[in-house]
Amino acid sequence: MIISLRDISYEELKNKLSKDDKILLWSCNTCIKFCGVGGYDKMVLLEKMLTADGYTVIGKELVSIACLYSLTEQHQQDPNKKELFDEATAVISLTCEDGYETAEAVFKDKKVIRVVKTLGVGNFSMDRGPILTAPFEWTELEQNDQGYSFPEVAEKLNLYPTFFDRNEAAPDSTDDLIRITINQKEYQVKKDITIMQACEQNGIKIPHLCHESDLTPDANCRLCLVKVKGEQELAPACATTVKEGMEITTEDEELNHNRRILLELQMASHEHNCLTCHKGNPCIAGSCELQELIREFDIKESRYEQNKEKYPIDNTSPVLSYDPNKCILCGRCVRACSEIACQNNLGFINRGADTLVAAGANKDFDQSISLVHCATGT
Amino acid sequence: MVVKDLEGLKKIKNQTLEIQSLDDTKNRKRITVHMGTCGIASGAQDVLNTFKKLVRESKEKDIKIETTGCMGICSKEPLVTVEIINQEPIIYEYVNNEKAMEIFNTHIQEGKVLSKYAFVRGKESEIEERVQNNGAIKGQEVLDDSIKGIEEIPFFNLQKRIVMRNRGAIDPFKINDYIARDGYEAAYKALKEMDSKKIIQTILDSGLRGRGGAGFPTGLKWKFASQPQSEEKYIICNADEGDPGAFVCGEETALIHSIQGQRGNPRLKIPYPAEKGLFNKPTVIDNVETLANIAPIILKGSDWFTKIGTDKSKGTKVFSITGDIVNVGCIEVPIGTSIQTVIEDIASPMEGAKIKAVQLGGPSGGCLPVQYFDTPLDYEPLKDLGTIMGSGGMIAINEKKSAVDIARFFVRFCASESCGKCLPCREGTRQMVNILDKICSGNGTTEDINKLEDLALVVKKTSLCGLGKTASNPVLSTLQYFRNEYEAIVQ
Numbered sequence: 001m002i003i004s005l006r007d008i009s010y011e012e013l014k015n016k017l018s019k020d021d022k023i024l025l026w027s028c029n030t031c032i033k034f035c036g037v038g039g040y041d042k043m044v045l046l047e048k049m050l051t052a053d054g055y056t057v058i059g060k061e062l063v064s065i066a067c068l069y070s071l072t073e074q075h076q077q078d079p080n081k082k083e084l085f086d087e088a089t090a091v092i093s094l095t096c097e098d099g100y101e102t103a104e105a106v107f108k109d110k111k112v113i114r115v116v117k118t119l120g121v122g123n124f125s126m127d128r129g130p131i132l133t134a135p136f137e138w139t140e141l142e143q144n145d146q147g148y149s150f151p152e153v154a155e156k157l158n159l160y161p162t163f164f165d166r167n168e169a170a171p172d173s174t175d176d177l178i179r180i181t182i183n184q185k186e187y188q189v190k191k192d193i194t195i196m197q198a199c200e201q202n203g204i205k206i207p208h209l210c211h212e213s214d215l216t217p218d219a220n221c222r223l224c225l226v227k228v229k230g231e232q233e234l235a236p237a238c239a240t241t242v243k244e245g246m247e248i249t250t251e252d253e254e255l256n257h258n259r260r261i262l263l264e265l266q267m268a269s270h271e272h273n274c275l276t277c278h279k280g281n282p283c284i285a286g287s288c289e290l291q292e293l294i295r296e297f298d299i300k301e302s303r304y305e306q307n308k309e310k311y312p313i314d315n316t317s318p319v320l321s322y323d324p325n326k327c328i329l330c331g332r333c334v335r336a337c338s339e340i341a342c343q344n345n346l347g348f349i350n351r352g353a354d355t356l357v358a359a360g361a362n363k364d365f366d367q368s369i370s371l372v373h374c375a376t377g378t
Numbered sequence: 379m380v381v382k383d384l385e386g387l388k389k390i391k392n393q394t395l396e397i398q399s400l401d402d403t404k405n406r407k408r409i410t411v412h413m414g415t416c417g418i419a420s421g422a423q424d425v426l427n428t429f430k431k432l433v434r435e436s437k438e439k440d441i442k443i444e445t446t447g448c449m450g451i452c453s454k455e456p457l458v459t460v461e462i463i464n465q466e467p468i469i470y471e472y473v474n475n476e477k478a479m480e481i482f483n484t485h486i487q488e489g490k491v492l493s494k495y496a497f498v499r500g501k502e503s504e505i506e507e508r509v510q511n512n513g514a515i516k517g518q519e520v521l522d523d524s525i526k527g528i529e530e531i532p533f534f535n536l537q538k539r540i541v542m543r544n545r546g547a548i549d550p551f552k553i554n555d556y557i558a559r560d561g562y563e564a565a566y567k568a569l570k571e572m573d574s575k576k577i578i579q580t581i582l583d584s585g586l587r588g589r590g591g592a593g594f595p596t597g598l599k600w601k602f603a604s605q606p607q608s609e610e611k612y613i614i615c616n617a618d619e620g621d622p623g624a625f626v627c628g629e630e631t632a633l634i635h636s637i638q639g640q641r642g643n644p645r646l647k648i649p650y651p652a653e654k655g656l657f658n659k660p661t662v663i664d665n666v667e668t669l670a671n672i673a674p675i676i677l678k679g680s681d682w683f684t685k686i687g688t689d690k691s692k693g694t695k696v697f698s699i700t701g702d703i704v705n706v707g708c709i710e711v712p713i714g715t716s717i718q719t720v721i722e723d724i725a726s727p728m729e730g731a732k733i734k735a736v737q738l739g740g741p742s743g744g745c746l747p748v749q750y751f752d753t754p755l756d757y758e759p760l761k762d763l764g765t766i767m768g769s770g771g772m773i774a775i776n777e778k779k780s781a782v783d784i785a786r787f788f789v790r791f792c793a794s795e796s797c798g799k800c801l802p803c804r805e806g807t808r809q810m811v812n813i814l815d816k817i818c819s820g821n822g823t824t825e826d827i828n829k830l831e832d833l834a835l836v837v838k839k840t841s842l843c844g845l846g847k848t849a850s851n852p853v854l855s856t857l858q859y860f861r862n863e864y865e866a867i868v869q
Binding site for chain 2: 079083193236239258305329
């Protein structure tokens with residue numbers, strides 16, 4: 001992977017921005033994420049810091065491979081995001097230098113800000129984290145098998161080994177805090193976040209399968225439904241914004257009963273051999289969120305008739321095997337493919353209980369990869 | 379043809395009325411074949427061809443052949459109206475090729491009415507005039523008064539036609555036919571004499587509510603969509619709420635997706651389409667029946683409209699009536715008309731067995747037993763009883779039918795029409811079908827009934843869109859009113 005380290009301080013970053021700027025955070029989901037200077041979480045952190053210091057961040061865009069010009073262009077031309085991109089005046093590029101140059105070429109009329117210096121090629125080690133093994137010549141570092149750890153490189157080249165520190169920015173403003181009640185306890189949370197985010201920030205877990213923080217909420221698994229006082233219908237926590245004075249119940253007998261029934265329906269839908277499958281074992285690569293929930297709810301068997309129909313496993317891709325019998329149709333791969341990879345290669349076919357995820361024109365998976373997002377490790 | 383002003387419109391109207399009228403100088407006789415889908419399915423095309431052939435062979439120059447859409451009473455199709463100048467129109471029912479020949483020879487050529495094939499005298503569009511004149515139209519000779527006048531038939535005289543005011547009277551493929559019946563005059567008035575605010579206020583004052591299901595005030599919907607600033611805004615006419623059809627695409631966000639060329643799946647309702655709808659622009663989505671009310675309201679004013687219907691719900695509602703009844707078809711009655719009136723008087727139950735229930739609001743509606751037949755057909759009273767007016771499906775069910783079978787039939791439909799997006803609807807409907815199959819086959823237990831009820835409630839509470847939220851209605855309503863039938867067939 002490409003190794004990049006942070007090149008500018010938070011102060012220097014701020015100096016490149018004005019308070020009038022409408023800032024778009026732009027990052028890549030590949031090498032830079034493993035270098036700890038990019039990816040969705042880092043964009044969230046930087047957004048918080050800049051907002052606390054009075055800057056206006058209008059959006060975050062995650063690109064699967066930001067050094068690809070065609071892909072970057074596809075993102076820029078996405079009609080759903082056009083308004084956002086038109087409005088932005090500054091783009092902070094949390095990508096390698098290649099990604100930065102690509103962004104600069106695509107967003108010609110905007111101020112594109114580089115954050116990192118790209119140093120060469122390396123890999124990720126379990127004990128030392130990312131290491132630089134094949135440095136560029138200008139670094140004057142010698143190539144060696146051991147590689148250089150980030151603290152070493154940072155010291156030698158006068159760079160920063162880690163991402164910006166939250167404490168460098170002002171603390172979160174209390175102006176935009178609102179009061180809500182979750183399970184009869186009061187909390188102060190930021191306005192405009194979802195019930196799910198408010199709960200996560202306060203250590204309250206709401207079961208979910210279709211939601212992931214870097215994807216648009218789809219609310220299709222219905223496990224995160226909660227009660228909001230005054231509302232007739234149950235609200236999906238992943239897609240409902242908190243409001244001042246909102247009273248939320250995330251768990252009670254009725255909600256848990258609904259969740260149990262939903263999980264049992266899921267188990268009966270295909271051969272979800274959750275009680276014996278190894279996917280949920282964290283010691284073995286891959287993990288299954290469905291199995292985790294089935295264990296959490298202490299479900300021993302489904303009360304519903306098992307669907308015996310078996311779909312063939314698709315092994316046409318060189319890197320993955322797609323087993324529709326294990327798929328729960330949460331659509332995370334479909335959304336990731338469209339929103340992060342900007343490809344729209346994956347979609348749903350058929351309807352009702354016959355719905356399947358398919359690639360291309362209802363063909364097989366030979367050209368598609370979206371597996372990081374799979375809920376069950378299908 | 380470009381119409382620039384009201385005069386232009388009136389000119390077309392007068393020309394068309396002139397062409398349509400029967401007189402001694404051009405056409406003295408007219409045969410109208412009713413070519414709705416129901417008519418065509420019953421053989422109207424053959425009948426039309428036969429009449430065309432007969433006219434051609436007769437070499438008579440004064441016979442005109444016209445076609446129109448459905449007359450509403452589909453079970454009598456094929457229907458043919460025969461008019462001769464200065465005589466009362468006669469509508470013939472169940473016409474086939476043989477009858478067509480006989481009608482042509484006897485009625486058209488010899489001027490003698492064939493009462494054995496006749497359904498009624500007079501045209502639906504002239505009912506009001508006939509009532510005012512004691513069952514006749516001035517200047518029209520009554521040929522056979524043993525045939526009932528159309529105004530005497532409950533099926534017709536208990537209806538109130540606003541949305542379907544032109545049925546049977548115009549050829550839907552001829553725009554001039556519509557203009558001849560005041561078509562586009564409301565559009566002219568709205569464009570030239572009213573501004574957006576005034577139009578919205580008129581619709582608000584009329585009390586018109588959405589006819590697709592939930593009954594949201596139409597004027598309010600328009601007001602919401604009028605507020606956001608946008609160069610482009612869309613109005614979508616939702617004519618996809620029929621049952622069946624691409625069922626889920628009647629859901630408004632699913633419809634937007636399918637117009638955008640995407641899979642017809644619903645999404646969360648927020649942001650509302652009035653804010654961000656089609657292509658992310660402010661969008662009003664109205665049911666086709668709702669929109670059909672607009673022109674008459676603009677022309678006649680909101681005061682006129684508020685006099686029809688109930689306190690909370692104004693105007694009329696179209697119902698598609700079918701099941702164990704004689705008069706299968708499409709009717710329009712003032713909101714608040716009782717189920718009793720529709721079933722007993724308009725629809726007329728088939729002989730042999732009593733009607734025990736009515737399934738309202740289509741497959742995802744609910745089953746209401748006979749003891750509630752005095753309930754007015756209106757949004758809230760029906761909702762309180764666990765059913766919906768919905769898109770206006772109404773199926774009468776007699777005592778020979780099993781309520782459990784009915785529930786299974788409708789849940790099966792919902793399961794096959796589920797888009798598959800959310801888990802409770804996708805898997806819940808399948809499992810409801812499984813349990814109902816087991817119960818219907820005689821292998822069910824009391825435990826299965828409880829399991830079914832529990833599942834139906836969870837599906838209702840947790841589904842994402844209107845289809846899933848109502849897919850349980852057939853199960854829940856039959857369990858509420860006909861639980862004994864479930865209990866009778868389980869072990």
